[in-house]
Amino acid sequence: MKPILSISDLAVSYGHIDAVKGIDLTLNEGEITALVGANGAGKSTSLLAISGLLKPKRGSVVFDGEDLTRLSPHRIVERGVVQVAEGRAILTTLTIAENLELGSYARRDKSGVARDLEWVYSLFPVLKSRANGLAGNLSGGEQQMLAIGRALMAKPRVLLLDEPSMGLAPIIVQGIFRTLQEINRTGLTILLVEQNVRQALRIAQRGYVLETGKIVLADSGQALLDDPKVVEAYLGG
Ligand SMILES: Nc1ncnc2c1ncn2[C@@H]1O[C@H](COP(=O)(O)OP(=O)(O)OP(=O)(O)O)[C@@H](O)[C@H]1O
Ligand SMILES: [Mg+2]
Structure with missing residues (x-):
């Protein structure tokens, strides 16, 4: 497993609100990585910092040996890190x-x-x-x-998605998730932010659980699906 994008000690604040409090996260090339967590956990903020739309307070996002936090959003897209609108x-x-x-x-x-x-x-x-x-x-x-x-x-070489299932009927969501798997099978690396924890972890090789700005669990998608803490907090017991 070859890391393609490595986030280290990433912290992002809105004024005095610390939304992301020093997270570490690695995307392996060719894998789907899920980033899950409750409302307000800091998922969107993390994606916006990777895309360069928010400037982090500290930390780095290294892609191809280059720290993306120094680049404009436009340059980050040019490098191949692309967020779905x-x-x-x-x-x-x-x-x-x-x-x-x-x-x-x-x-x-x-x-x-x-x-x-x-x-x-x-x-x-x-x-x-x-x-x-x-x-x-x-x-x-x-x-x-x-x-x-x-x-x-x-x-893109890395595709970032922020809750693609939001507001869609279950049958449509199924189709979108299947297509994401199909896209991933071409070798494209995907970071998938979802509140739909079960479905996201099902298609993800790796997952991270974010709680109030901190990563509290990181494991394979399957291991997280079986983790009693995840089951209790996110999968309805
Ligand atoms: N523009 C903003 N100004 C101030 N605080 C913000 C802003 N955007 C987000 N926050 C706060 O930052 C924290 C993280 O928010 P964020 O949107 O990243 O969470 P999220 O995990 O994406 O949540 P959701 O599942 O609701 O999309 C929350 O406490 C939120 O209230
Ligand atoms: Mg969000």
Whole structure:
């Protein structure tokens, strides 16, 4: 198992509120890592710090031998660490195809972009059949698919997701999680933040449990699913 991204002693505050209090977390290349925890535990804050949208108070996020905390969000995306837009922040007045195109704006490899577009369309056939329709007419689940597709068009080496299941019906969530596994099988490393603890740990090789800004448990996804503390706190006894 080869680490691809290593977080050390990461601390992030909002003014006097210490949201993340010095966490260590490693993503192994080609694995799905789940970061789970209750409301307000600091999951989104951690992702925003990795993406460069929040400046940490201390600590490092090392990717490919480089500390991402020194880079702008734009440069971090260029390096290949890409977060799926929060709340499906897709551009509703543009078409689906145009939204996907935006994901690849920084790329020069035209043939690679064309290949990835076909790949995204094969992962999410509904996006292909409605490519020229307005993104605003998509359902919640389809918008989430588009947000994931747009992130894939940036050619990520690490994909970050913040609660992709939020607000979606269980059957849709199943589909999204299956597709994340399919994406992972191509070798793409994924950091998955979820409140849907059971499903996230099921598809994750490794998981971390965050409580009030601190990592309290780290183990394989399966070991965490079997851990009585996890069962009691997050899986409804
Ligand atoms: N913009 C902000 N200003 C001040 N405090 C914030 C801000 N955003 C988050 N917080 C606080 O930081 C802590 C961590 O919040 P964060 O959003 O990272 O948690 P989370 O684990 O993502 O929760 P959720 O499951 O609800 O999404 C919480 O105490 C929250 O109230
Ligand atoms: Mg959150």
